[in-house]
Amino acid sequence: MAQEEIFVIGHVNPDTDSICSAIAYARLRQLQGLESVRPARAGNLNRQTEFILQELAVPQPQLLADVVPRIRDVLSDQPPVSIAADAPLSRALELFHLHNIRLLPVVDERQRPLGMLYLKKVSERFLVPSQERELRRVYASPASICRCLKATALHAVDADRLEDLNLYVAAMSAPTFADKMHNQDMRRMVLIAADRSEILRVAVENGVRVLVVVGSLPVPEEILELARRQQVTVLSTAFDTATSTWLTRLATPVGALAQTEFASLRPQDRIEQLRAALLHSDVPGAAVLNDDGSLLAVVTKSNLLQPSRRKLILVDHNELGQAVAGADKVEILEIIDHHRLGSLQTEKPIRFINQPLGSTCTLVATLYQQAALTPEPAIAGLMLAGLLSDTVLLKSPTATAIDRDMADWLGRCSGLDPQEFGQRIFSATSAMSAYSSLEQVVLSDFKQFEAGGGRFGIGQVEVVGFHEFHSLKGELAAQLERLRQQRDLALTGLLVTDIVAGDSLLLVSHDSTLPFAMGYPQLEDGLYELKGVLSRKKQLLPHLLKVLAPPV
Known part of the structure; x- marks a missing residue:
């Protein structure tokens, strides 16, 4: 069987904290002797993360569109046994x-x-x-x-x-x-x-x-x-x-x-296709073919019982709804997160570290300290960037004393001034017009949640002033409605956060039958003012979970 692969990976539509914590934690586990581990991402990078990786000269982690087990994951390293047609x-x-x-x-x-x-x-x-x-x-x-x-x-x-x-x-x-x-x-x-x-x-x-x-x-x-x-x-x-x-x-x-009609598959085919081909058949196996039609391997029903060589360590999330596609079909080894607990279940006990901190990068930094390891300057810079991004320069209510201490420590390890580095990050990436499309504005940091048996999704974008947003809000509202219908969500929203003023606006599109009172001052239809709100996770999400809950 091919060598085991362990990927440290954040949530879909990854933000800066998700990407930086994946890279930093993968490096920590490598230093601790886990050689087969490497970082990955479950989506495209946003502009802020791209800027940070370029600044620190760190390569982008591998993109994993999915981790669905495939035929290639269970193939033996040994060449297949075959026989020539003229052999007795x-x-x-x-x-x-x-x-x-x-x-x-x-x-x-x-x-x-x-x-x-x-x-x-x-x-x-x-x-x-x-x-x-x-x-x-x-x-x-x-x-x-x-x-x-x-x-x-x-x-x-x-x-x-x-x-x-x-x-x-x-x-x-x-x-x-x-x-x-x-x-x-x-x-x-x-x-x-x-x-x-x-x-x-x-x-x-x-x-x-x-x-x-x-x-x-x-x-x-x-x-x-x-x-x-x-x-x-x-x-x-x-x-x-x-x-x-x-x-x-x-x-x-x-x-x-020889029977000339036989099951054949390609290495990239899903294990489920092998299951469908064999479980309701009296034949014991199938041929796996290369692109040129030559024989690569033979797979049998016993291959269905083999675990996938791909395994995951989840960072910055703990819900399957936010995880890379196929995460429910592979083994999850660890979860490192700072969000509320979801409904993810595992077959056996795993390492699960969850702390109420401002960022997952903060949590990973504490793990470096616990292991008595000092991160390389670039890795320390990544963790500092993820921390500053998720806590909005430590202004967010989610920021804790530990976040502030870690920011100072990571600044010393990286040789960067946290305040100056944070200002550069947000100044370089806060313009909405710099996104490739309005769809990208909504989806670049979009997360889905469940409440009262229904599903809703909230994106977040950080700006310096709301002038640009007001000129685009009509088109953004239409984009939110399209997304709501495409994904069959009860509500979609975009939290627009002014990182200088420390306030936000919330633009929403929702099902007309959805009975709720938003509980924030309404500026106009579908637009609400959220004074002092910077954190989707700690301030907006708990509020929405309450107002969207069905009446008792």
């Missing part, structure tokens, strides 16, 4: 036994599957008692019989021609044999014999298709000369009669037995 069935049985497998891809010279050989089907055909005619039947060529018996061809005729043949053993006297063969079509016969010259002569004179002489016994020259005249193939094998009889039945080339 005996070789296939050896491979079945040697590798303890139940299916075997039959491939061409370019390793492209021509069909699939199933052990169960082979067993039903060759081991289950049936009519005598079927037990005698051998579909093979002289060449495949020769390979199967590890024989020497003393004389060969049309050695590669596949034919339906009947298998007989000359375990009788010459007269009895001659009588038995009187009404047989010996041109379609494989005869297993020893060194009884009279039987050999009768068989060759009657044009037996393949004569197998066992035990490496000598074949008289006159018999060979007769075989050349009668166009009879003569093989000499070291095996005894019983073994030769059994192996001859297994001389059929596997290409003739």
Whole structure:
């Protein structure tokens, strides 16, 4: 199986704290010996985060569109076991036994599957008692019989021609044999014999298709000369009669037995597609193909039981509704967060650190201190940026004494002045017109929540003054309504926060049937004034959860 991958990842529509805490915590875990961990992101970076990463010369974390388990996540590192189409069935049985497998891809010279050989089907055909005619039947060529018996061809005729043949053993006297063969079509016969010259002569004179002489016994020259005249193939094998009889039945080339209709998948396909292909089928597995159609691997029902090699450490969130797609289908190892608890459940105990701090970066910084580790200047700068961003330069009500202490410590570790660095961050990224679209203004820091059985979503954007917002509020309101309908939300809103004045405006769009009183001064339809409100999490969200709750 491929090597385990552990991703430290924040929520979808990541803000600065989400990205910076993911990078910083991944680095901490690396320093603590967790080598397979690395940071990731669950969406595009906003302008503020891009500015910070550029300032600190830190590369963007890997983008994960989803972590849904895929076929490639459960593949073995070992090359697949396969067999050429012209190989005898005996070789296939050896491979079945040697590798303890139940299916075997039959491939061409370019390793492209021509069909699939199933052990169960082979067993039903060759081991289950049936009519005598079927037990005698051998579909093979002289060449495949020769390979199967590890024989020497003393004389060969049309050695590669596949034919339906009947298998007989000359375990009788010459007269009895001659009588038995009187009404047989010996041109379609494989005869297993020893060194009884009279039987050999009768068989060759009657044009037996393949004569197998066992035990490496000598074949008289006159018999060979007769075989050349009668166009009879003569093989000499070291095996005894019983073994030769059994192996001859297994001389059929596997290409003739393979089922040409079989399940095939690509490495990027979801595990659920493998489940759908196999759980309601009697076949034990499927082929996994490369882009050129060649065989990459074989997957079976046992692969469905293997855990995904991808594992997650969640930072800055603890609800599946905010997590990267597929988070519910992989193992979550840790959660590092400063938000309210959601409804996420895990199969086994995990490390869960949740503290009422102004930012997740603050929490990660405390973990560096607890581990007696000093972050590199760039990592310290990232944590300082995330802290200052989430606490709005420590002005937010969410800011605590610990946040202020950590800001000072991170400033010393990074060589940055927190106040000056914070002003640069917000000055460079506070203009709404700098966003690529109004949709991006709404979605760049948009989070969804649940209240009273319904769902709502609130975005937040930080500005210096409300003048630009007022010129765009009509278009922003239309964008909020489109988003509400697209996502089937009861309410959508945009919290516009003036980081200098320390106040906010809330623009909302909601279902006309939604009965609630906003509880804030209303400036106009859908627009409310929120004096002293800076924090969506600590000030706005608790208020909305209360007003949107159904009446008791």
